[in-house]
Amino acid sequence: MDKNKNTIKWSAPEFEQYEKGKSWYVITGIIAVILFLIAIFTKNFLFALMITLAYFIISAYASKKPQEIKLTITSQGVKVKQILYTFENLSSFWLFYDPPEIKELSLRSKKSIMPYIRIPLGEQDPVAIRQMLIKYLPERKHKESLIDNLARQIKF
Numbered sequence: 430m431d432k433n434k435n436t437i438k439w440s441a442p443e444f445e446q447y448e449k450g451k452s453w454y455v456i457t458g459i460i461a462v463i464l465f466l467i468a469i470f471t472k473n474f475l476f477a478l479m480i481t482l483a484y485f486i487i488s489a490y491a492s493k494k495p496q497e498i499k500l501t502i503t504s505q506g507v508k509v510k511q512i513l514y515t516f517e518n519l520s521s522f523w524l525f526y527d528p529p530e531i532k533e534l535s536l537r538s539k540k541s542i543m544p545y546i547r548i549p550l551g552e553q554d555p556v557a558i559r560q561m562l563i564k565y566l567p568e569r570k571h572k573e574s575l576i577d578n579l580a581r582q583i584k585f
Contacts, residue, residue, distance in 0.1 A: 435503060435504050436501060436502065436503050437501070437553070437557060437558060437561055438499070438500070438501045439499075439550075439551055439552070439553040440497050440498060440499050440551065441497070441498060441500065441550060441551025441553070442495035442496070442497060442498075442549060443495045443496050443497075443498045443549065444495050444549065445495075445530075445549070446494065446495050449492075453491070454488065454491075457484065457487065457488070457491075458484070461480055461481070461483070461484035464476075464480045465480045465481060468480060498510050498549075500548060500553075502558065502561050502562065504565070506518075506519070507519075507534075507536060507546075507548065509546070514536060514538070514546060516565040516566060518539050518540065519536050519537060519539065519566055520537045520538070520539050520566070520567075520569075521536075521537040521569035521571070522534065522535065522536050522537070522562045522566045522568060522569075523535045523537075523568065523569060523570055523571040524550075524555050524558065524559060525571075525573065526550070526555045532549065532550040532551070532555070533547050533548060533549055533550060534548040534549075534550060534555075534558060534562075535547055535548075535571040536548065536566075537569070537571060545571060545574070547577070
C-alpha cells in the first residue's frame, strides 16, 4: 500500500477464494447430472452438451488460485493490472464494504458492454479510496448483481 496526495497503490487477490470441500464438487456434479439427464430425456442434445461443458468450466474455475493484482488510483483514473479506466469514461463509483465477506470498489462505466467494473480492495483503507475518488467521480449507490450475490452464497 503506497499513498501520496495524488496516488493510491495496493495489491489484492483478483477474487475471493473460498474453500471448497468434496461435497461442493459432489453437489455441483449431481446438479449437472440431473440437468444432463433432463436434456437427454427431452432429446435436447445441444443443452446436454452445454451442461457438460459448463460443469467442466465451473469445476476448473472453482479450483483456480487467485493471482495477486496491482491496483492504482491516480488523478487520471483507476488502473487494474495494465488497464487504465480513465475518469472521463466512468460515471460513478460505490464501495461495497462489509468485511470480511465484501470489500470491493465498483466503478460504473459509460460503456454499455461492461457497465460495472468490480475491483477488490484487499487490505486497502476504503475511506482513503473514497476521499480520492470523490474528487473525480460522483458517489452513487450501485446494486450488487444477482450473479455476484449468488456466487458468494454458493462460495464460488
